[in-house]
Amino acid sequence: MVPMVVAIAQPRGGRQRYCCRFTKAKFFYSLFALPEGKSNYALDFGDWMSLIQLDSNHTQPVAAQTAWLADALAKRGAVPLKFACYHRPAWGTGTKGNITEIQAQWSPLFEQHGVLAAFENDHHVYKRSRPLKAGAVTDDGVLYLGDGAWGVETRKIPPSASGLNYLAKFASERHLIVATITAA
Numbered sequence: 478m479v480p481m482v483v484a485i486a487q488p489r490g491g492r493q494r495y496c497c498r499f500t501k502a503k504f505f506y507s508l509f510a511l512p513e514g515k516s517n518y519a520l521d522f523g524d525w526m527s528l529i530q531l532d533s534n535h536t537q538p539v540a541a542q543t544a545w546l547a548d549a550l551a552k553r554g555a556v557p558l559k560f561a562c563y564h565r566p567a568w569g570t571g572t573k574g575n576i577t578e579i580q581a582q583w584s585p586l587f588e589q590h591g592v593l594a595a596f597e598n599d600h601h602v603y604k605r606s607r608p609l610k611a612g613a614v615t616d617d618g619v620l621y622l623g624d625g626a627w628g629v630e631t632r633k634i635p636p637s638a639s640g641l642n643y644l645a646k647f648a649s650e651r652h653l654i655v656a657t658i659t660a661a
Contacts (some may be wrong), residue, residue, distance in 0.1 A: 483509050484530045485516040486564040486598060486625075502536050517542045519549045526558040526658070529592070531583070533565035533599075539578040546583060550590035558658065559592045566597035568621040570604050570647045572632040580612065587619045596654070598625030601632045603652040607645045614643060627653055 485505050505516070512518040516532035529549060531542060553559060567579035587595060588610050597604075601624065608618030621643075631649045638647055 482520055482528055482530065482562075483511075484562045484564060484598075485532050485535045505536075517545060519553070521553070521556070524556060527553045527556045527560070529559065529561045531561060531563040533563040533576060533579060535564065539576070539582055543582045543586070547586050550586055550592070554590065557591075559590065560656075561587060561592055561595040563595070563597065564625070565599045566604075566621065566624055567595070568597070568604075568606050568609065568643055569600045569624055570602050570638045570644065571635045571641065572600045572602055572624075584609070584619065585611070592619055594620040594622055594656075597621055597623035600624035601629050602634055603646070603648045603650055604644065605646045606643050609643055612643075622654055627651055 483505075485502060502516075506514070516530070516536050518530050520528045520530070522528075529546065531546065533539060550559065561583070563579070565576045565579070567576050567584055569575050586592075604622070604624045606621040607614040608616060608620055610618035631651060634647055634649050638644060
C-alpha cells in the first residue's frame with residue numbers, strides 16, 4: 478500500500494525557484510523521503526502501472542528533467558497504465574498562463590510513450606481536456622486533468638476559456654478526481 482504519492486508545488490504566498498531547493502522547499506524535502514532526493518521520480522505498481530512525478534519549475538527546471546523523463550518512460554514501455562503528475566499546467570483554463578516549456582518538452586514524450594493522463598494543478602479550478610497530440614484534439618492523445626482546487630479558494634475562469642478547443646469541461650469549483658482502473 479502506498480498511502481501518499483507527492484508532487485512538489487509552490488507554497489502559499491510565494492513562488493519557489495529551483496536555485497536553492499533545500500531553502501526554498503525545505504519542508505517538502507524534509508518531510509518526504511524521495512527517491513534519489515529529487516522532486517522528479519517514478520513509482521511503479523508491478524508491471525501494470527507507473528506514476529511519474531515531475532517538478533514544473535519549482536526546484537528543478539523543466540528542461541533539466543526532460544532527458545530523465547524520456548529515459549523513465551522508455552524503461553516503462555510495456556507498462557500499460559502510465560500517468561504523470563506535476564503542479565503548473567501545460568494546458569490550463571486561462572486563469573494563469575500555460576507552461577509552454579511543458580507543452581514543447583514533456584507533452585511529446587507523453588504522447589510517444591503512451592501516457593494516458595497528466596494530472597496538472599495550480600490554477601485552482603476543475604479542468605478536463607480533450608485527448609491532445611501535438612497540441613491538436615485527437616482520439617489517441619493524452620488527457621490533461623486538474624487543475625488543483627481542493628482546500629483552496631477557486632479562481633474565476635475567464636470567458637476566453639470557452640474558446641479553447643482543447644477543453645472538454647471546466648468549472649470554477651472544488652473537486653476531487655477519483656480514477657478507477659478496471660480490466661480491459
